Amino acid sequence: MRFTGTDDYVATEDLKVAVNAAITLERPLLVKGEPGTGKTELAHQISDALGLEMMEWNIKSTTKAQQGLYEYDAVSRLRDSQLGDERVNDVRNYIKKGKLWQAFTADERVVLLIDEIDKADIEFPNDLLQELDKMEFYVYETGETVVAKHRPIIIITSNNEKELPDAFLRRCFFHYIRFPDTETMRKIVDVHFPNIKQDLLEEALTQFYKIRETPNLKKKPSTSEVLDWLKLLLSEDLSAEVLREDATRNLPKMHGALLKNEQDVHLFERLAFVARKHR
Numbered sequence: 001m002r003f004t005g006t007d008d009y010v011a012t013e014d015l016k017v018a019v020n021a022a023i024t025l026e027r028p029l030l031v032k033g034e035p036g037t038g039k040t041e042l043a044h045q046i047s048d049a050l051g052l053e054m055m056e057w058n059i060k061s062t063t064k065a066q067q068g069l070y071e072y073d074a075v076s077r078l079r080d081s082q083l084g085d086e087r088v089n090d091v092r093n094y095i096k097k098g099k100l101w102q103a104f105t106a107d108e109r110v111v112l113l114i115d116e117i118d119k120a121d122i123e124f125p126n127d128l129l130q131e132l133d134k135m136e137f138y139v140y141e142t143g144e145t146v147v148a149k150h151r152p153i154i155i156i157t158s159n160n161e162k163e164l165p166d167a168f169l170r171r172c173f174f175h176y177i178r179f180p181d182t183e184t185m186r187k188i189v190d191v192h193f194p195n196i197k198q199d200l201l202e203e204a205l206t207q208f209y210k211i212r213e214t215p216n217l218k219k220k221p222s223t224s225e226v227l228d229w230l231k232l233l234l235s236e237d238l239s240a241e242v243l244r245e246d247a248t249r250n251l252p253k254m255h256g257a258l259l260k261n262e263q264d265v266h267l268f269e270r271l272a273f274v275a276r277k278h279r
């Protein structure tokens with residue numbers, strides 16, 4: 001079972017090596033990288049490429065590790081007991097299976113995405129150490145131990161908002177998705193816009209990387225944002241010449257797709273003012 005990429009996702013050689021190493025070691029693959037570099041999409045593409053079911057656990061700041069295992073609804077059980085409901089005789093009626101439980105008990109191997117783990121409380125990764133390591137957990141309410149039928153392929157993403165504990169990192173295979181270079185970006189664009197004119201693409205990518213390299217930029221535009229920008233340029237049927245003319249003013253066409261806060265817009269407006277002043 002090896003991941004070799006898909007027609008819809010440009011995976012670099014080192015990324016494919018990382019995915020296959022994690023599968024071989026049967027360890028979670030921890031993927032970091034700038035937002036918009038395809039970390040979440042990677043799990044979906046692994047699922048498609050290997051023909052495995054995909055399960056997704058989206059982490060929020062309020063998410064607790066226990067929710068990934070199961071949740072016991074004691075309040076509903078108490079209410080039903082007061083109403084004389086016979087369901088109260090079986091505690092399993094009040095246990096909601098979490099994503100880990102579903103992945104562990106699936107009839108076939110699945111891909112489990114734990115998305116943006118760094119959003120949760122700092123103790124969240126530590127609370128999952130044993131479950132991810134041993135692939136089992138204990139259900140106190142029923143006295144049963146849930147053991148994985150098939151070890152899932154686990155992809156964990158992080159945007160580096162918080163440092164993850166060393167004990168957790170030791171149990172993962174790590175890969176950092178570097179921002180695509182120009183050649184890789186051309187391949188990515190070709191997947192999404194195969195008929196784009198090459199002169200437009202060259203001018204757009206030149207401006208895009210120039211923006212990313214601008215000093216004091218608060219938020220660098222990502223891969224997903226350059227794809228949005230190109231979609232807008234194509235929908236407006238803009239030419240490379242028009243883009244080039246705008247480049248002399250330093251504020252690109254449809255810049256709202258690339259610049260996502262007022263500080264960066266003001267930065268480029270100041271650069272434009274300086275450029276006009278020195279003409």
